[in-house]
Amino acid sequence: MQRIGVFVCWCGTNIAATVDIDTVVEAMKREPGVVHSSDYQYMCSEAGQSRIRNAIKEHNLTGIVVCACSPRMHETTFRKAAKAAGLNEFMVEIANIREHCAWIHKDRTEATEKAVVLARTAVAKLNLNKPLTPGTSDVVKRALVIGGGIAGIQSALDIAEAGYQVDIVEKEPTIGGKMAQLDKTFPTLDCAACILTPKMVEAAQHDNINLITYSEVDSVSGFVGNFTVKIRKKARSVKADICSGCGICTEKCPSKKAKSEFNMGLNNRSAIYIPFAQAIPNVPVIDRDQCIKFKTGKCGLCAKVCPADAIDFSQQDEIIEQKYGAVVLATGFKPIKLDNFDEYSYAASQDVITSLELERIMNAAGPTGGKLLRPSDKKHPHTMVFVQCVGSRDTTGCGKTYCSKICCMYTAKHAMLIREKYPDIDVHVFYIDVRTPGKNFDEFYRRAAEDYGVNYIKGMVGKVAPTNGKLMVQGSDLIADRQVIIEADMVVLATAIEPDQTAKSLATMLTASIDTNNFFTEAHPKLRPVESPTAGVFLSGVCQGPKDIPETVAQASAAAVKVVGLLSKDKLVSNPCVAGSNELLCNGCSNCQHVCPYGAIDYVEKEFRINGKIKIRRVAQVNEAVCQGCGACTVVCPSGAMDLKGFTNQQIMAEVDAICR
Amino acid sequence: MQTNNRPVKEIAQEIFAENQAERILGWKRGEFFYDNSPAVFSAADELQEFVYDAFCGSNLSKFLVKEAAKEGRIAVLLKPCDRYSFNQLVKEHRIDKENVLPIEIDCDGMVDIDKVRALGIKGIKSISADGDQLTIETVYGQKNCSKEDVLLLKCQTCKDRTGGDRFALVREIEEMSSVERYEFWRSELSKCIRCNACRNVCPACTCEKCVFDNDKSGIANKANSDSFEESLYHMIRAFHVAGRCTDCGECSRVCPQGIPLHLINRKVIKDLNEFYGEYQAGADDSSVGPLTSYELDDVEPDIVMNRGGGR
Ligand SMILES: Cc1cc2nc3c(=O)[nH]c(=O)nc-3n(C[C@H](O)[C@H](O)[C@H](O)COP(=O)(O)OP(=O)(O)OC[C@H]3O[C@@H](n4cnc5c(N)ncnc54)[C@H](O)[C@@H]3O)c2cc1C
């Protein structure tokens, strides 16, 4: 029989105002196994902990129940206190009577009743607890960064600088991400390439960084400190180690009808291509869907002109396997598709473009050589209309409910740059609100409106109608309370952004969680913003939520610090709450193996002596070093053969019984 | 009945003649002509007792869990619906496939003797089938009826034969209010005498030790203690066989109390189809089922809310 002590915390008035503490204390005295029950204002305080320690010794307790806040807050605190008093730390149970009770109830009687139930549930479980001893596991001193935008590059550089090996896996042929596509960047208006390319080069040249471009993560197994990742290196059809990057192949390639992804489809590229001049690695890729050789078997011109003999049409996708201690997710974003927004005539008119397309048009290395020309007739525009919040803050269901955060600033940037370079162009901006919190941001916006004469109109655009080579923009001016119609030459849509569509499959592979918008979720929105709830997986950049470059870089460095903190450890304490199968009950059915997200379950053929007869049976065995204690296997096991230490079927059943009593 | 225009018995004889297997799992005549039961034959002369007629409803697959583990290869006769159970058991490593010779045989539906009796036909001596026509010899002379009218419930909606709507009744129950539904199941399940026949016949229930036989599981006693008698037993079983039940219909066929148990499993199957796309457990012997695999387009838990809950 256990000797259980119950400690009820008031949490100041947080609990005590709604739950009658005395009732809980008295009720627990009558529970089986309980030999001590008391309360205190703040159990987590040093004084509270010392009461626990003293009670453990004085009453010779074998286990304690602390009725207090969520175990996410103070379970560790109370485990340490118990350990200090000589108790096994897994003989501690928390009854959450704050978040699960006091905070969600108003009625004192009901709340008190529920607190009693929660407390006796914890007691019922504790009665069946057994001391557990955590083991340790090794840490692989290598990090994986998924995504090579500015976020991934920055995280990798910081981890590499701390002395650890980092691999960056980038799905495109080059690193750089969206920032490489931008022209100038707010709030300082320095050219994106001028500040990004040095970082790209630094990453490429760093001894500790290994770039794996044109590649994607295929599968992940393992756990914090010891992930095994399979990476699919897509066939480039070019031998990267001998290609000199001269680019003759891209010039001579006769297939030039593919839309350039880098230039947002505004011009064409060849079938063998390097996305942009400063691409890293500077090695071309053959787009097999466009290549004449791959389509018809004839051509092969690139191979003939290549001075290095680097073209390899027979190259295959290659799978590489590598172990990592930590993973950084930096998969960034993309603008949403505008299919739901016919009113803006994006599909109907070439002169209605997205802001990212405008970045390319304004960029000196872009399709127009940096000249602002109308896409339809390559003429100089005289009137331009910007529409903000296209698909952002949208409650109609067509777009996204969130604010994309960067559009107010980049629209101000675009408007200002255009007015600066072409003072003859009239620029109008339709906005719902202008949101410019951030250092020097509001000043930036005001400069656009006040110094550069950009016409800001508060209101939404109802329709953009292409008419006689012009775009009739119909909108409302809420301040003047009237409808406005502007005859524009170009319309620029500040399009909402959303996470890269690979986020969901990565979340599955890594058992990291995503929110309803597919942004990766942080372990705590305030206190652990760069960690995912899955140990060893960290978040960097826009994949966690919309942000601009300064914020992205700050977060990227923060994630790197977390990685370095992890990799600097030699051993990690492992969770002793692992699964195990009762071989006598196991059917060998494999169901548990199918659901185990960590690949912890294997099978052995074993001899059993049943009623005097020898029988060979296939039974499940759990690799305790790999098991993360998620419990999925125990749920799927029909015969109850699989059980989880610390959360045994019996313990759960005892809890249910205690609730239903 | 015939398969490939040959009597099934002949196929059985050939297996022994050609040494294809050492034993054959089939059916032999019971005490009455309508209670044929599963049997293992070990020699050609034993086949005298072999039958395959309109009363071979029982699913043989489950017997292989024990029989295939024994020395010597065993041939098994599988009706189309039994094939699913066989595959599912192979998939779950309950049958050693290497030791089994599966023989697929045709089936044009099995007869429910109680349904024949319900037509008011008494003193039945024997029944023979010719296509859809049944000729019934009785002590009062010869009678006729259409086979379609007296098929076993499971055969009526047999997916392979007629493609009938096997979810029609499930839909009716779904349309009930929660109170009506509770009453419906209460009245049905309270007839249960816990003979365990449904579990014992179920090809998905082959556990080394069933939770209901395991005192330590803490479940055996719970299943009995509820005032709504056996509801927990049936609910727990439904969850255990979810995603694995092939809809062979054996549970309802053997229940002495006539409880429509298959409707519980069909409800689960219908939901699985709706959530994860059409799925037939045991369609093959290696793929991972919808409940033990994860696909990106799997439904999210909010499906429960979206369907209005309580359905
Ligand atoms: C029109 C526009 C103008 C902007 N102007 C400014 C500005 O002036 N100033 C400013 O501060 N910010 C600006 N921004 C914001 C800025 O672009 C972002 O803050 C920044 O690019 C975020 O970097 P990131 O690395 O998080 O994402 P990304 O740049 O999107 O990089 C993500 C990378 O990950 C790769 N990837 C994705 N999924 C996978 C996968 N599964 N496997 C491998 N690789 C993967 C992608 O290919 C990409 O290279 C602007 C944004 C837009 C749209």
Ligand code: SF4
């Ligand atoms: S608890 Fe089971 S399913 Fe979860 S990791 Fe461990 S073995 Fe795998």
Ligand code: SF4
């Ligand atoms: S689910 Fe249970 S019975 Fe099946 S293999 Fe796993 S432990 Fe054994």
Ligand code: SF4
């Ligand atoms: S009821 Fe459950 S435990 Fe019992 S045999 Fe069936 S699947 Fe196994």
Ligand code: SF4
């Ligand atoms: S066969 Fe019928 S009576 Fe017997 S346990 Fe099953 S449901 Fe109950």
